[in-house]
Amino acid sequence: MYFALLKMVKYMLNNWKIQELEKRVQEIRCGIISMFSYGKAHHFGGSLSCVELVTCVYFYKMNFSKENMHDPNRDRFIMSKGHSVPTQYAVLSLLGIIPQKELATIKQIGTRLQGHPDILKTPGLEAPTGSLGQGLSFANGIALSCRKDGNAPRIFVLLGDGEVQEGQVWEAAMTTSHYSLSNICVIVDRNKFQSQGSVSGMMEVEPLEDKFTAFGWKSFRVDGHDISDICKTLDLVDREENKPCAVIADTVKGKGISFLENTYKYHNYKLSEDEYLRAVKELGC
Amino acid sequence: MYTIDKEAARDRYGKTLIEIARQDENVFAMDCDLGRSTRAFRITEADPERFIEMGIAEQDMISTAAGMAVEGRTVFVNSFAIFITGRSFDQIRQQVCLPNLNVKVCGSSSGITQGPDGATHQSILDCSLMRSLPNMTVLVPADGNQTEQAVMAAYENPGPFYLRLSRYETEPLIPEDIKYELGKAQILKKGSDILFISSGPVLKHVLEASEELDNKGISTGIVNVHTLKPFDNERIISLSENYPLIITVEEHSIIGGLGSAAAEAIAEGSGKARAQLFRLGVMDTFGESGTAEELLKKHSLDSGGIVQFAQKIQREL
Numbered sequence: 001m002y003f004a005l006l007k008m009v010k011y012m013l014n015n016w017k018i019q020e021l022e023k024r025v026q027e028i029r030c031g032i033i034s035m036f037s038y039g040k041a042h043h044f045g046g047s048l049s050c051v052e053l054v055t056c057v058y059f060y061k062m063n064f065s066k067e068n069m070h071d072p073n074r075d076r077f078i079m080s081k082g083h084s085v086p087t088q089y090a091v092l093s094l095l096g097i098i099p100q101k102e103l104a105t106i107k108q109i110g111t112r113l114q115g116h117p118d119i120l121k122t123p124g125l126e127a128p129t130g131s132l133g134q135g136l137s138f139a140n141g142i143a144l145s146c147r148k149d150g151n152a153p154r155i156f157v158l159l160g161d162g163e164v165q166e167g168q169v170w171e172a173a174m175t176t177s178h179y180s181l182s183n184i185c186v187i188v189d190r191n192k193f194q195s196q197g198s199v200s201g202m203m204e205v206e207p208l209e210d211k212f213t214a215f216g217w218k219s220f221r222v223d224g225h226d227i228s229d230i231c232k233t234l235d236l237v238d239r240e241e242n243k244p245c246a247v248i249a250d251t252v253k254g255k256g257i258s259f260l261e262n263t264y265k266y267h268n269y270k271l272s273e274d275e276y277l278r279a280v281k282e283l284g285c
Numbered sequence: 286m287y288t289i290d291k292e293a294a295r296d297r298y299g300k301t302l303i304e305i306a307r308q309d310e311n312v313f314a315m316d317c318d319l320g321r322s323t324r325a326f327r328i329t330e331a332d333p334e335r336f337i338e339m340g341i342a343e344q345d346m347i348s349t350a351a352g353m354a355v356e357g358r359t360v361f362v363n364s365f366a367i368f369i370t371g372r373s374f375d376q377i378r379q380q381v382c383l384p385n386l387n388v389k390v391c392g393s394s395s396g397i398t399q400g401p402d403g404a405t406h407q408s409i410l411d412c413s414l415m416r417s418l419p420n421m422t423v424l425v426p427a428d429g430n431q432t433e434q435a436v437m438a439a440y441e442n443p444g445p446f447y448l449r450l451s452r453y454e455t456e457p458l459i460p461e462d463i464k465y466e467l468g469k470a471q472i473l474k475k476g477s478d479i480l481f482i483s484s485g486p487v488l489k490h491v492l493e494a495s496e497e498l499d500n501k502g503i504s505t506g507i508v509n510v511h512t513l514k515p516f517d518n519e520r521i522i523s524l525s526e527n528y529p530l531i532i533t534v535e536e537h538s539i540i541g542g543l544g545s546a547a548a549e550a551i552a553e554g555s556g557k558a559r560a561q562l563f564r565l566g567v568m569d570t571f572g573e574s575g576t577a578e579e580l581l582k583k584h585s586l587d588s589g590g591i592v593q594f595a596q597k598i599q600r601e602l
Binding site for chain 1: 334337339340342344345347348349350351352353354355356357358375376378379380383384385
């Protein structure tokens with residue numbers, strides 16, 4: 001009887017937590033669409049595919065807030081696929097680090113919100129990325145420095161599935177494993193499309209779990225839009241003490257807006273006014 | 286600490302690195318399987334844990350160093366000059382210079398005096414690449430003592446630095462009473478017919494050539510540029526008003542290095558320049574295998590070659 005009650009309370013708490021996260025997911029998707037409105041080009045596909053992943057990392061797992069964002073032992077999130085930084089801007093706005101009304105200034109002259117991450121301009125960002133393949137190396141450097149002070153904050157690095165075609169990613173994967181930086185977790189946004197076509201058609205990257213495993217990592221595969229699945233996997237990542245973890249997350253490019261889904265054509269695209277209104281309606285913003 | 290023996294920049298670099306690491310526990314060195322050649326490995330004499338071997342992966346090394354620097358470390362990254370500037374140019378651009386991080390890029394075995402390994406290993410365009418990067422300071426020490434001064438300047442001033450280091454051994458070339466000041470060219474000698482502007486250990490041959498020309502009745506001056514960027518425009522422009530002929534001498538391509546910097550300064554200068562400028566260096570070609578001395582001779586960068594170049598131009602002027 002007692003255990004059944006406990007189980008029920010846990011179930012309800014979990015449900016409540018998942019609902020909270022789902023609410024965040026919707027707010028972030030709406031944030032991305034309103035940031036660009038219509039007539040402003042953006043990499044919508046890759047920003048929308050990673051929303052659940054970024055949400056779970058920031059709001060379920062990480063110890064990161066406006067108050068502790070300069071604490072050397074804070075958890076860190078690095079957007080290695082820098083073109084998806086609008087998703088991170090939307091998160092930073094929910095955390096109160098960037099005023100919400102500033103989001104619309106993205107990519108405008110004089111803005112703090114550059115097209116790709118600039119750590120000198122935007123508070124709350126951890127790494128300069130955009131030219132692809134460099135985020136994991138940078139994370140390794142942070143981890144090595146923290147280790148010297150006896151700290152091991154969790155460091156999450158989001159890679160694109162096209163991005164792993166860059167050789168430096170694998171140089172870095174070797175380094176993470178060689179120096180046993182088990183506080184690092186890579187998440188691959190496996191949305192199957194890159195700038196000019198499907199990933200499998202451009203340059204096949206699979207089998208990704210096997211590749212990371214062969215490099216000395218512990219690999220996981222998740223449904224990158226299933227919040228419960230992502231959270232459970234992030235808990236498993238937490239429990240892994242010896243190896244760095246790679247979470248290959250199957251996602252849908254352009255997720256949440258029907259006409260943007262599963263195509264490379266909108267990798268960098270301007271919405272028309274009609275399309276914008278449809279998107280807002282579909283997302284329920 | 287001044288020495289009188291012959292010394293290569295890389296050796297003095299290793300010694301200075303040990304001293305800095307002993308004083309400051311925030312200083313780290315990284316290398317890509319060349320640590321004993323670049324002398325970066327010597328930091329282990331101060332603390333074995335502050336040398337980080339990165340394997341043969343220059344791009345990964347630069348980005349990793351940038352990650353350490355964002356946490357407040359001072360990181361000296363090392364490899365041969367051509368690899369560290371060429372292979373990882375984009376990482377230096379995006380993750381070191383754009384965020385203005387405290388990474389000291391040390392290019393060893395620079396120039397054609399790298400020698401027998403040939404064109405693949407000789408860096409003749411590293412200064413050109415590094416000069417083009419915003420926030421980057423470019424230092425080219427001429428001798429051992431100046432190497433120590435350059436390493437200290439890079440350590441003491443925050444931000445990205447490129448240190449062009451050589452394995453070419455020279456005796457001390459700069460008189461002790463000449464001050465080292467970041468960004469300031471050093472006048473070593475005054476003359477009236479030709480001014481040599483020199484950068485790096487090739488100064489050894491410039492000094493010899495200058496003496497030879499003086500003996501032939503051609504009065505020569507010498508200015509040493511240890512800071513290629515920011516370039517000492519003011520001093521070079523003012524000197525260009527006093528000489529009819531300026532020759533830049535560098536162990537680097539004539540495109541994008543010392544010669545280019547001097548030409549830019551004088552062309553945009555006071556408008557009162559008397560001097561016509563000629564660039565002596567690697568004349569837009571690749572290097573090849575050979576000893577340092579053979580290669581310097583082939584590229585007219587030994588004292589004999591410099592004298593001939595100067596006389597030829599003077600005759601034609």
